[in-house]
Amino acid sequence: MPQIITIKLFLANVFLVRGERWIIVDSGAPGDGPAILRAAARSGIAPGDIGLILLTHGHFDHIGGAAALREATGAPVAVHRADLPLLRQGLDPRMVQSVGIEGRMLMWFMPSRTPPLEPDITFEGSFDLAPYGLDARTVHTPGHSPGHIVLPLPDGNLIAGDLLRGGFLGGLLNATLPNPPYVLNDPVQQRASLELALSLPAHTWHVGHGGPLAVEHIRARAKSLM
Numbered sequence: 001m002p003q004i005i006t007i008k009l010f011l012a013n014v015f016l017v018r019g020e021r022w023i024i025v026d027s028g029a030p031g032d033g034p035a036i037l038r039a040a041a042r043s044g045i046a047p048g049d050i051g052l053i054l055l056t057h058g059h060f061d062h063i064g065g066a067a068a069l070r071e072a073t074g075a076p077v078a079v080h081r082a083d084l085p086l087l088r089q090g091l092d093p094r095m096v097q098s099v100g101i102e103g104r105m106l107m108w109f110m111p112s113r114t115p116p117l118e119p120d121i122t123f124e125g126s127f128d129l130a131p132y133g134l135d136a137r138t139v140h141t142p143g144h145s146p147g148h149i150v151l152p153l154p155d156g157n158l159i160a161g162d163l164l165r166g167g168f169l170g171g172l173l174n175a176t177l178p179n180p181p182y183v184l185n186d187p188v189q190q191r192a193s194l195e196l197a198l199s200l201p202a203h204t205w206h207v208g209h210g211g212p213l214a215v216e217h218i219r220a221r222a223k224s225l226m
Contacts (some may be wrong), residue, residue: 004157004206007039011061012208015159016040017151020133021051024069025151025159026062026208030115033068047073052132055079056161057145058086060114062208067117076120080140083147084122090114141197143190144181150197158202163193164218164225166210175210178218180225182209191226198222 005016009032015025022045028036037047050073053066058079063086066077079087121127126137127149138149144162151159162181167174184190197205198219205213218225 004153004159005040005043005045006206006212007036009035013206013211014039014065015206016043016045017134017153017159019051019129022049023052023054023129023132023134024050024075025054026056026161027053027065027069029061030064033065033072036065036069037072050075052129053077054127054129054138054151055083055087055119056150056159056208057148058083059145059162060090062161063087063117064114066119067115070120077117078121078123078127079119080127080138080147080149081122081124082140082142083145084119086145086147087117087119090116139196139200141193143184143186143188143193145185148193150200152200152202156201156203158197158200158205160197160205160207160213162208163190163197164205164207164213166207166213176213176217177210178205178213178221178225179210194222194226 003018007014009028011029014028014036017023017025053069053075055063055066070077125140129136135154136151138151141148141150141163148161150161150163165179165181167177203215207213
């Protein structure tokens with residue numbers, strides 16, 4: 001069964017998932033690469049043990065450490081093709097709309113541009129992780145960004161990126177309370193993606209901010225989340 005290790009960084013969570021080699025899901029903000037490697041080392045995971053860097057979407061707090069991780073590990077960076085412009089051009093805050101007070105606050109601090117990143121692998125639809133020793137496929141869940149994806153795992157865990165977030169203030173308060181993401185690219189797509197993700201056989205969502213979230217709590221709050 002897959003094993004998940006959560007690395008809680010200042011702005012976002014990063015996840016290590018066990019396959020034949022380890023898969024890093026998301027990479028934090030710019031400058032977070034070394035912190036991720038140090039956290040991996042504390043779990044006995046060396047740079048050479050990492051076989052893939054998978055990005056759930058192209059926002060700065062999820063892609064910022066990818067270049068440093070790729071250089072240190074030699075692992076390829078993979079992202080959904082719909083978010084390729086975000087990686088190549090950097091995030092422009094005008095491309096998204098904020099949700100609630102915290103979303104508006106985030107927009108004040110969000111950088112106007114992020115360093116460009118050229119991924120090694122792009123995909124449409126789902127991405128099969130079997131070549132990396134993991135019996136899992138990504139699911140395209142646009143809304144937060146055009147190429148946002150989630151990763152359901154065979155043991156009922158789901159790495160959900162920013163499909164939802166946990167609690168308030170980055171999860172400092174009520175971390176396990178399901179809330180909408182801070183920003184959205186397309187609210188209509190977001191609702192459809194949330195419904196799709198809830199149809200998957202998962203019991204726990206591991207999100208990029210706060211969490212983890214129990215699926216029964218997400219279902220109980222579904223109306224307010226959509």
